[in-house]
Amino acid sequence: MATIFQADALLTSPTRAAQRLLGAVLVHRTPDGTTSGIIVETEAYCETDPASHTFAGRTERNQIMFGPAGHAYVYFTYGIHWCFNVVTGEDGKGEAVLVRALQPLKGLALMAGRRDIQLPSESTGRLLRRAAREPRVRKALISLASGPAKLTQAMGLSGEAYGVDLLTPRGSLRLLAPGTPVPTRSIVASPRVGIRRATDKPWRFHIAGNPYVSRPSRVGRVSPQPQR
């Protein structure tokens, strides 16, 4: 039923792949249950980019980024957090897209438990309706996965996911094609977050107006032309 994300769509520049990944769905099945979410914010990293883990060449940690597209690059940072990337580009290239935020779809209670966030135990639909008028519920839903380390925690992702092929149809961790495609006019580009180098490159992308992004857009809608 659920269609796996098209591998070909990742065989391009990471900035373009980052835009194509918006709207795609990440699904993780574990013994505790299944969680999933729509990718609403991404960032592109490539070898010639001083902010990229691959800038200085291959290392044990980044080797998967040089491998074929569609695998997971997961790394540990700040002594506490895990971040999740989708490897993109041709085999041998050292490129990936950091997934920065998800709009929760399934397994919200499990996500909340993993995040230690209080959420009324009601159906997703009911929660969404409550969120419309109750700020507390709204904030709880938004804080489930609105950041690169929040989403890995909510989805139950860590080092075990390193190198996993996300495009395997029956895999426990899968990347699915967007339910509804995100039109280019709804994609906003802005500078990447939390880096010290190459801060001028507008290689962060998010879905315009989506409340589940890690931070609001200051830059306006961007348009038609993808960088690079």
Next chain:
DNA sequence: CAGATGATGTTCT
């Protein structure tokens, strides 16, 4: 609201 800070461990220089 903005800005500062501590947590905590791996990776790289």
Next chain:
DNA sequence: GAACATCATCTGC
């Protein structure tokens, strides 16, 4: 020994 693709919590407007 420094840096780190972060987050929660705190302080002071």
